Amino acid sequence: MGPIEVKRFFGGFGLVQAGVQFAFVMKGTLYLRVDDATRPEFERLGAVPFSYATSAxxxxxASYYEAPVDALEDPHALREWATKALASALGARKPARRKPAS
Structure with missing residues (x-):
């Protein structure tokens, strides 16, 4: 992983690399970006998706899950999970729109 930017994200902080947010911290909890390939790994470890309450x-x-607890205590494991999260975020990035030919 290369340099990571930290940006304000609602009431927390977003972690951004290559212009893509791949994780965020909200109320002291780290959430990582998941996709269909990585979501089962998170669920197998008991991680839950980010959620918030509305009035209703x-x-x-479903695209962000809590980081596995064990990873928070092991820098090498955390790097692996963050790398997977970045790959998920990059894979979800929408392609740049092309201008119509004149």
Whole structure:
């Protein structure tokens, strides 16, 4: 992984690399970007998706899951999970729109 930018993200902080947010910290919890390939790994370890309450219900954000607890205590493991999260975020990035030919 290269340099990571930290940006304000609602009431927390977003972690950005290559112009793409791949993780954020909200209320002291690190959430990592997941995709269909990595989500089962998070679920197998008991991680849950980010959620927030609205006046009507609780909204689950299935694209971000809590970082595995063990990874928070092991820098090498955390790097591996963050690398997977970055790959998920890069894979989800929408291609740049091309200008129509004149």
């Amino acid at each position: 219900s609780t909204v689950k954000v």
